[in-house]
Amino acid sequence: MGTGRTTLEVGADGVAVITIVNPPVNSLSIDVLYSLNDNYEQALRRNDVKAIVVTGAGGKFSGGFDISSFSAILGEKVGQPSAGFISIDIITNTWEGARKPSVAAIDGLALGGGLEVAMACHARVSTSSAQLGLPELQLGVIPGFGGTQRLPRLVGLTKALEMILMSRPIKGEEAHSLGLVDAIVSSDQLVKTAKLWALDIVEFRKPWVKSLFKTDKLEPLGEAREILNFARAQAKKQAANLQHPLVCIDVIEEGVISGPLAGLQKEANSFQTVVASETCKSLVHVFFAQRSTSKVPGITNLGLKPREITKVAILGGGLMGSGIATALVLSNFPVILKEVNADFLRAGINRIRANLQSRVKKGKMTEENFEKSLSLVKGALDYESFTDVDLVIEAVIEDVSLKQQVFADLEKYCPSHCILASNTSTIDLNLIGKSTNSMDRIVGAHFFSPAHIMPLLEIVRTHKTSPQVVLDLLDIGTKIHKTPIVVGNCTGFAVNRMFFPYTQSALLFVDHGLDPYKIDRACTKFGMPMGPFRMVDLVGFGVAVAIGVQYLQSFPDRCYKSMLMPLMLKDKRSGEASGKGFYKYDERRKISPDPEIKKYIEKSRSAAGVTPDPELMKLSDKDIIEMVFLPVVNEACRVLDEGVVVKASDLDIGSIMGMGFPPYRGGIIFWADSLGAAYIHKRLDEWTKKYGDFFKPCSCLAQLAASGGQLSTAAGQVKARL
Ligand code: NAI
Numbered sequence: 001m002g003t004g005r006t007t008l009e010v011g012a013d014g015v016a017v018i019t020i021v022n023p024p025v026n027s028l029s030i031d032v033l034y035s036l037n038d039n040y041e042q043a044l045r046r047n048d049v050k051a052i053v054v055t056g057a058g059g060k061f062s063g064g065f066d067i068s069s070f071s072a073i074l075g076e077k078v079g080q081p082s083a084g085f086i087s088i089d090i091i092t093n094t095w096e097g098a099r100k101p102s103v104a105a106i107d108g109l110a111l112g113g114g115l116e117v118a119m120a121c122h123a124r125v126s127t128s129s130a131q132l133g134l135p136e137l138q139l140g141v142i143p144g145f146g147g148t149q150r151l152p153r154l155v156g157l158t159k160a161l162e163m164i165l166m167s168r169p170i171k172g173e174e175a176h177s178l179g180l181v182d183a184i185v186s187s188d189q190l191v192k193t194a195k196l197w198a199l200d201i202v203e204f205r206k207p208w209v210k211s212l213f214k215t216d217k218l219e220p221l222g223e224a225r226e227i228l229n230f231a232r233a234q235a236k237k238q239a240a241n242l243q244h245p246l247v248c249i250d251v252i253e254e255g256v257i258s259g260p261l262a263g264l265q266k267e268a269n270s271f272q273t274v275v276a277s278e279t280c281k282s283l284v285h286v287f288f289a290q291r292s293t294s295k296v297p298g299i300t301n302l303g304l305k306p307r308e309i310t311k312v313a314i315l316g317g318g319l320m321g322s323g324i325a326t327a328l329v330l331s332n333f334p335v336i337l338k339e340v341n342a343d344f345l346r347a348g349i350n351r352i353r354a355n356l357q358s359r360v361k362k363g364k365m366t367e368e369n370f371e372k373s374l375s376l377v378k379g380a381l382d383y384e385s386f387t388d389v390d391l392v393i394e395a396v397i398e399d400v401s402l403k404q405q406v407f408a409d410l411e412k413y414c415p416s417h418c419i420l421a422s423n424t425s426t427i428d429l430n431l432i433g434k435s436t437n438s439m440d441r442i443v444g445a446h447f448f449s450p451a452h453i454m455p456l457l458e459i460v461r462t463h464k465t466s467p468q469v470v471l472d473l474l475d476i477g478t479k480i481h482k483t484p485i486v487v488g489n490c491t492g493f494a495v496n497r498m499f500f501p502y503t504q505s506a507l508l509f510v511d512h513g514l515d516p517y518k519i520d521r522a523c524t525k526f527g528m529p530m531g532p533f534r535m536v537d538l539v540g541f542g543v544a545v546a547i548g549v550q551y552l553q554s555f556p557d558r559c560y561k562s563m564l565m566p567l568m569l570k571d572k573r574s575g576e577a578s579g580k581g582f583y584k585y586d587e588r589r590k591i592s593p594d595p596e597i598k599k600y601i602e603k604s605r606s607a608a609g610v611t612p613d614p615e616l617m618k619l620s621d622k623d624i625i626e627m628v629f630l631p632v633v634n635e636a637c638r639v640l641d642e643g644v645v646v647k648a649s650d651l652d653i654g655s656i657m658g659m660g661f662p663p664y665r666g667g668i669i670f671w672a673d674s675l676g677a678a679y680i681h682k683r684l685d686e687w688t689k690k691y692g693d694f695f696k697p698c699s700c701l702a703q704l705a706a707s708g709g710q711l712s713t714a715a716g717q718v719k720a721r722l
Pocket of ligand 1: 425
């Protein structure tokens with residue numbers, strides 16, 4: 001409680017300046033809203049105030065409604081809005097109708113509730129770099145304080161829908177050209193200009209605009225209906241499982257057809273519904289879970305400061321090394337890329353060039369920045385230039401003896417403070433560093449492919465890795481815009497390990513009679529970017545089979561030995577790269593199911609000695625989803641129980657950012673808790689009896705099922721073994 005406030009200052013010119021003060025982003029907490037309301041009312045009452053300017057302290061207008069208040073509100077009874085809702089409602093609706101004009105002075109951010117407050121003012125002045133937007137849909141809600149009605153009236157329906165549905169903020173310059181902002185000024189002239197503007201409104205030298213009742217930007221009704229229907233179709237196509245974008249479009253439509261007051265009413269009612277939805281709860285959970293990944297007990301609470309990393313070297317310019325280098329140069333880190341010979345080096349640098357060029361093509365990067373980023377890469381064929389590097393990330397091929405040799409070399413050539421990181425996806429770090437005396441600075445930096453795009457970074461620590469090294473990598477991870485999770489050293493680490501049973505279970509059920517394409521379809525309908533069979537096609541059967549061998553060695557009690565992929569591999573059918581895997585791929589990489597795979601399935605079945613189970617043909621999508629994901633949950637429980645992660649929500653983030661688990665389901669653990677440990681245990685138990693030990697519930701899950709406990713708190717009950 002007691003977070004944030006506003007200040008009121010009345011000048012000799014008769015303009016009251018109300019400043020939102022709630023660092024770091026001046027979010028609108030309940031306290032801020034009350035204070036804003038009080039100061040606004042005071043300004044209206046005072047005879048020495050002619051006009052009002054609202055702004056934010058520290059160069060930021062407001063980052064929007066305070067989501068921690070939001071989660072408190074979620075706990076309240078729906079239909080009885082909290083004080084926060086009443087305040088903002090009064091603010092946005094009474095400001096506009098007040099007899100004193102108000103002007104918003106916008107710098108930094110005006111997002112969500114922040115922009116809604118600004119739009120309720122009679123004019124807005126902004127800096128060119130300010131960001132203005134309504135990103136509420138990202139949290140499973142809709143703009144709730146008049147944004148659905150005012151934004152279309154200020155910028156037109158097409159642009160407003162784009163900004164709201166894509167949660168895409170725009171810069172001050174664009175906002176000015178669209179009419180969302182009335183003037184662009186520099187930061188130092190901002191409040192002064194806003195004050196003059198407000199006084200001009202008082203003197204009728206500038207228009208007194210009530211954005212809620214503007215109509216000039218709205219498209220004619222027939223055209224508006226077409227735009228709204230198109231937006232509906234797009235929203236359904238992009239996220240078939242999400243309701244709130246459609247609710248938002250309905251609310252906007254109500255305002256366009258029946259007028260802004262009817263629109264506001266519908267907005268208020270709909271907000272109450274969406275804020276209580278599972279989608280909103282899940283997305284708010286993900287919001288907080290993501291922010292908490294960088295808080296690691298035993299690392300970030302020791303009072304250590306991250307060291308400055310100014311020069312990074314990468315070993316191996318293959319798929320991963322070039323992706324990692326791309327991520328680093330995009331954040332202005334100079335990189336040395338070392339390869340085995342000049343041809344491989346050229347190929348590696350060309351990969352980086354292609355990664356950057358694709359950003360230019362997509363409009364995410366200017367030509368000038370492209371050149372600047374590429375110039376940060378220096379090639380090397382030996383360790384001569386490694387004498388002053390602060391961090392090395394090794395991404396050579398997955399071979400134990402090669403990696404051991406490489407780490408012995410690194411110990412010899414790099415300075416003693418240098419962090420020695422490996423991007424290995426499977427090899428034990430203790431083995432990699434076996435012949436060195438540097439285990440305290442050896443750490444895993446496990447990127448996901450493609451490394452410059454995938455947002456997750458697993459930081460793998462052994463029991464000897466120093467907290468300082470982990471802290472440094474957490475810092476680097478954040479600087480290159482990754483979400484880092486700190487995990488323990490075991491086969492597959494946290495994310496790949498917990499998702500290994502995803503494909504295994506799918507293979508087992510195909511042997512027992514389930515159609516692989518039906519499994520893939522159920523998974524994509526559930527919200528996964530691809531099903532397990534499309535995924536192994538992408539990874540390639542060679543790699544997938546090799547990974548299977550590793551898991552079999554580490555977890556022989558719970559691996560399913562399907563012959564399906566090895567049989568296909570024998571016929572040089574090895575996934576997308578070979579043009580054929582579980583699917584057929586044409587020259588344009590268009591995929592289609594392949595009837596030929598039936599013969600491999602039959603062979604695999606007979607090798608496994610099973611006959612198809614007719615019951616499996618009748619399964620619903622829900623059953624299929626449980627069959628492939630409950631074994632994942634079971635492994636996640638083991639990961640928690642062994643202390644591989646320090647908190648369960650890290651697995652939620654790992655599942656979403658590493659594997660594409662739908663964020664609106666909150667992540668694997670959040671989703672599992674919605675089913676309940678007892679239910680999951682019961683289902684796994686049934687399948688164990690029918691299909692074998694692959695499904696056997698682990699002791700942690702059994703305990704949670706018996707005690708009625710939640711997986712989300714399970715990590716708190718165990719001691720990290722790190
Ligand atoms: P890759 O085969 O595409 O690239 C490896 C590169 O390392 C080759 O260009 C090779 O010439 C180079 N290399 C070999 N010995 C070297 C040395 N002594 N010095 C410098 N360069 C050397 O392999 P990829 O896929 O990039 O994998 C690299 C590492 O990343 C492996 O440990 C792999 O397990 C891991 N990884 C791979 C992922 C993937 O999806 N491919 C995902 C996450 C981790």
